[in-house]
Amino acid sequence: MSHTTAAIIAGAGLGNRLGANLPKALLQIDGITLVERAFTSLSSVVDEIVITAPTGYESEFKKIVGDSAKVITGGVLRSDSVRLALDSLSPSVQFVLVHDAARGLATPDVARRVLDTLKAGESAVVPVLPVIDTIKEIDPAGFVRSTPDRSILRSIQTPQGFEVSVLRRAHEASEDATDDAALVEALGIKVKTIDGEARALKITNPSDIATAHSLLHPTKVELRSGIGTDAHAFSQDRSRQLWLAGLFWEGEVGVNGHSDGDVAAHAICDALFAAAQLGDLGSNFGTSDPKYAGASGVALLNETLMRVTNAGYGIENVSVQIVSNRPKIGHRRKEAIEVLSNALGGAPVSVTATSTDGLGFTGEGKGISAIASALKIGRAHV
Numbered sequence: 001m002s003h004t005t006a007a008i009i010a011g012a013g014l015g016n017r018l019g020a021n022l023p024k025a026l027l028q029i030d031g032i033t034l035v036e037r038a039f040t041s042l043s044s045v046v047d048e049i050v051i052t053a054p055t056g057y058e059s060e061f062k063k064i065v066g067d068s069a070k071v072i073t074g075g076v077l078r079s080d081s082v083r084l085a086l087d088s089l090s091p092s093v094q095f096v097l098v099h100d101a102a103r104g105l106a107t108p109d110v111a112r113r114v115l116d117t118l119k120a121g122e123s124a125v126v127p128v129l130p131v132i133d134t135i136k137e138i139d140p141a142g143f144v145r146s147t148p149d150r151s152i153l154r155s156i157q158t159p160q161g162f163e164v165s166v167l168r169r170a171h172e173a174s175e176d177a178t179d180d181a182a183l184v185e186a187l188g189i190k191v192k193t194i195d196g197e198a199r200a201l202k203i204t205n206p207s208d209i210a211t212a213h214s215l216l217h218p219t220k221v222e223l224r225s226g227i228g229t230d231a232h233a234f235s236q237d238r239s240r241q242l243w244l245a246g247l248f249w250e251g252e253v254g255v256n257g258h259s260d261g262d263v264a265a266h267a268i269c270d271a272l273f274a275a276a277q278l279g280d281l282g283s284n285f286g287t288s289d290p291k292y293a294g295a296s297g298v299a300l301l302n303e304t305l306m307r308v309t310n311a312g313y314g315i316e317n318v319s320v321q322i323v324s325n326r327p328k329i330g331h332r333r334k335e336a337i338e339v340l341s342n343a344l345g346g347a348p349v350s351v352t353a354t355s356t357d358g359l360g361f362t363g364e365g366k367g368i369s370a371i372a373s374a375l376k377i378g379r380a381h382v
Helices: 034-043 058-068 078-087 108-119 164-173 180-186 206-216 263-275 299-308 330-343
Strands: 005-010 050-055 070-073 095-100 123-129 144-146 154-157 160-163 192-195 221-233 243-246 248-252 313-321 350-352 369-377
Touching: 005 034, 005 078, 034 050, 034 108, 050 058, 050 243, 058 070, 070 078, 070 350, 078 108, 078 144, 078 164, 095 108, 108 160, 108 192, 108 350, 123 180, 160 164, 160 180, 164 180, 180 221, 206 313, 206 369, 221 263, 248 299, 248 330, 263 313, 263 330, 263 350, 263 369, 299 330, 330 350
Parallel strands: 005 050, 005 095, 050 070, 123 192, 313 350
Antiparallel strands: 095 160, 123 154, 123 160, 221 369, 243 248, 313 369
């Protein structure tokens, strides 16, 4: 039987803004990867599915979808991936949906309505949501240039639908775009909009994970908090580098430790694990594991983010206080916040510092300690 409808799932993104160390499509929400959610949603709507995967992850994607979809290696850019997927479609396909794996919570209903609108005679169809916030157009200097009428503005979602011949022409005429409909618009072809849905949100930052859980379980979410601490003595080895709050402190003597000794990063990891009831720093990154010997605090934060996310939690806020006579944190506070937040996929982070007026080992200048707290939102266990 010939296939007339198909879907392309763009899953080759690496999830850098999530602080992930694996492709975003493999991020789990309630134990199910985004790519599996997207595949399941579309498989009941179209005749065939092609999924683009990052180089080296093809077999993992294949394990998830089996023989029910074609998995190909994606390109460097999203448009490259879509072009490669178009070339992999059956010759008989007339209509194609292009969907982001990062929007894996989208329901089959949206895909069906997009496809129905195509079959009714439209060449390009996109789901949209009204814009709630006031939008400002600014100039290169950062000054407001104009305020568009938000009643005529819409946020674009996926899956987007096209006549295959139209989408091929659009990609042949342009090099790159994050939105396929924009390429079709450039050809002078009208793009029809239909109502989208809140569940088709794009998972980009940790806060989006929390939103996803609230959408899946609107009355079953919980807030959880955790506290973490860490302390290390200054090293007698004057060549030992000091890493603190994700930053290298040139000219400062480092601390003793199995990894880089970043007490701020370690305390944050501890707090996040505690909030998710996943143990502590030692049980997750023990000194007996050579894998973490010399590991950077940022790398441990990346790994912690993935573990708590896979457990069903999104990070709402993290706060860490550094206790030490040196180094002085104030002039690099903004830099530290940025590095730590990026390591946690953009989660809000605050950094403070204090001393102990000469009391204790930190007050005597023998080492550094840190105390962290974390607030997370996740699925309630009922």
